[in-house]
Structure formats: structure tokens, C-alpha cells
Amino acid sequence: MIQTEEFGNMLLLDGMVMTTEKDEFVYHEMIVYVPLYTHPNPQKVLVVGGGDGGTIREVLKHPSVTNVVQVKIDEKVVEYSKQHLPNIASEYSNPRVELSVGDGFMHILNSEDEYDVILVDSTEPVGPAANLFTKGFYAGISKALKENSIFVAQTDNPWFKGDLIRDAIHDTKEIFPIARLYTCNIPTYPSGLWTFTLGAKTHDPLDVNVSRFFDLDTKNYTPELHKASFVLPKFV
Template structure:
């Protein structure tokens, strides 16, 4: 008998993939967690019925959420990742030699535990001595650490359950205050096909706080619609004006210096969202 996993991405649309076995399933304190071994994408982490990451395509998201802000900042030394318990963003952050400390704040310790067990290629740097892992509320961490971080990445689930408050204007204001004077932050902001209103709201909220606000995209096949957006807020540095000399060689599979700027070239219907249309 064939076994298939289906994510209902909207009430009228979903994706499905053939699975070999369920590696782990658990209702944690915060969400339903499933680790699934799929035939097409390898091991897949699913939270509350939503695909978070897979062995095959994880590099796209983790490289784009990390390297765009890190290469934009002239000298990032202390970096915060809110969420991201799978460890992929941390792995990419550590590729930057200037980073002296990377702090991961993940509210659900079970995500960290089972990512280490079943996704070692993604979570393999969580025990690195440059990394501090805290099982805590990222929302509260932001508000308790003023003027501390050079770069902050919000690697959250969609705006449901414990992640809902990570999409509020007050959270972005807290991020602004937690950043140093040259600070930059980036947050995943979902897809424009099914959640255009969310992108419009997030972009407007961030633009109301940060002098420089940009939206960029990438392609992730297991995420709803395949097109994914990130919203970047910066106090001083524009990602479109990065000195080419900043792009030192790091090992990547998706991100390139050319793609760094190309990712900000938006289709018209996505550009309209940033203009409140």
C-alpha cells in the first residue's frame, strides 16, 4: 500500500508526496511535530501540518534568510535567530568569519531535539562553541535585549499558534530596539499567491519603523506556491548597494553575489503589495 503525506496549504489547495515511514510524531507543549521520511525530499519536518524543512530543498531557505542580511551588514559580530530550531540558519550564519556569537532562541525544545536526531545535516552546528541555544520565547527575548545584535533573523512558522505574535508591529519595533545602530533584520513573510494581504501588512509595518525596507524572493518547492518572500529592515545599509568586495567566498548551493541583488527584482503583482495595492 502506498503512503502519501498531504499538506492542505489552503482550504482549496494542497501538495502531496509519497512517504516511506513516519520517524516520529508528538504533540509538544506548543504544536504537533512530525518527522517523515519521504521518497522525493528525504526527511521532512512538519509542524501543525505545515512543511517546515526537508533534506532536499532546505538550503534555499536557510541560505537566503542568512546571507542576504549578513553580506549587507559591514561587520556582523553578534547574530540572533528567533525560531529556526532545525538549526539551518545557524549553520549558514557560522560560514561568516566575522560572526563571534550566534544566539538561537527557539520556543519548542522538541524541534531542536528531533532535528538533531533526524536532520543532522541541518542541525549539525547547534553544538558549535560559537552558538548559544536558548529554549525560550523569542518575543520576550527581543524585548529584554536592547542594542545588542548586529543582525536578527526571524525564522518562524506561519502566523498561527505560538508564532502569531512574531508578525505584529510591536515585535518589529522591539527588533529595532534590540539591534545596534547599524543593525539589520530579516523575517520570512510567506508567499504572495495565497497570503498577499500578510505581505502587504508586514511590509507596511516594517517600513513604518526601519529607514530601509526591502522585499526579496526565492523558490522553495515544498513551500506553498513555491515562491517565498522575505522582508528586510535596515537602519543604515541598503542590500542593493553592497560593495562587491563584501562578497567573500563561502560554500552555497543557491545564494550567489549576483542573486543577492536579483532576488529584489519583483514581479509586478508582488511589487504592488509593497506599495499597498
């Protein structure tokens, strides 16, 4: 953890920026709101990774959600975030949150027909996280999801990880009837342009009825941005 003048407290893992107090809301709102607004009634949500707590914070703003299971391989990141990023890691005492310390890959493989939404808020595809970017993992996600459900995974930036993104969307298309790629802009991440891969069994995020969007205290996400985020630069 380092303190910066422009971005406040900044969490780094292995020298790479994971999140900052100033711009974290962009990432966390986009990984959460797009799938949870696409699903008509999300109740049980799984978060793989996301140790800073921002993803579960945003999930819990959705009134239909009754249970959030977070699987994190290293609890130290969670405890560190509680201490140094309290505004981000603010919901770990919420009774709807269940924190499980373990391997997200194995948790997925051992789950079946259980979750409405799965969010893969992982680090770079190295070490234990490498398995979270494989076709086998996406197939496991499909099995762990209930009928008519959705998953989203962060899939890095198109400037330096184009092959990873192409593989992710290709593998998702082979497993899910609906596969989409969407983006957002995060100043402290490499290149600033970030992607998310979405797989859905039934509900297309481009066909969302914006009239059902309820009023949330967001800083970035809007119904208009929801659809606009799927408009990709030509090189992507």
C-alpha cells in the same frame, strides 16, 4: 518526520512542511546571506525560531560572527532535528552557539542595543508565532538592534498570504529607514515562491559592494542572486 523518495527526510509541524533535506539550502542561504553580506561586520546574531538548525549553520559560515543566540519556544524541535536531520542541525555543539528556550517575542522586548543582525525564522503566524508578525514586534527588533544593523523575517508566500506581506513591509517601513522585500523559490513550500522582509537602519542591501564577498560553499546564493532577489513580480 516522514521519509520521501524525492526530498529525503521531511519535517512537518501541524501537518505543514517546515523543511526537507533536498531543498532546505535555498531557504537557509537566503534568509542568512542577504542580511549578513549587507552588514559590513556582523558579529552578534540573534535567530528567533529556526529549530531545524539550518539558519545557525549558515550564519556560522561567516568568519566575522562571534556569537549566535537562538531563541526557540520548544526545544523538542531542536532535539528531533538533531536526530533526524543531522546535516541541517549540525552546529548545535559549536561553542559560538547559545540556545535559549523561551518566547522570542519576550526576548526581543527585553533586549536593547545588543545585536548586529536579527533573523526571524518563524513558523506560520498562528499560536505563539502570531506575535512575531506584528508592528510591536518589529519595533522591539529595532530597539534590540545596534546602530547600523539589520533584520530579516520570513513572511510567507504572496499567492495566499498577500495581506500578511503587505502589513509586514508597511510596518517595517514605518520603523526602519530602509525596508525591502525579496524572494526565493522553494519547491516544497506553498506556491513555491517565498518572501522575506528586510529592515535596515543604514545599509541598503541593493548597494552592497560585491567585491567584498568571500568564497563560501553555497548551493544557491551568489552575489548576482543577492541583487536579483529584490526584483519582484508585478503582482507582488
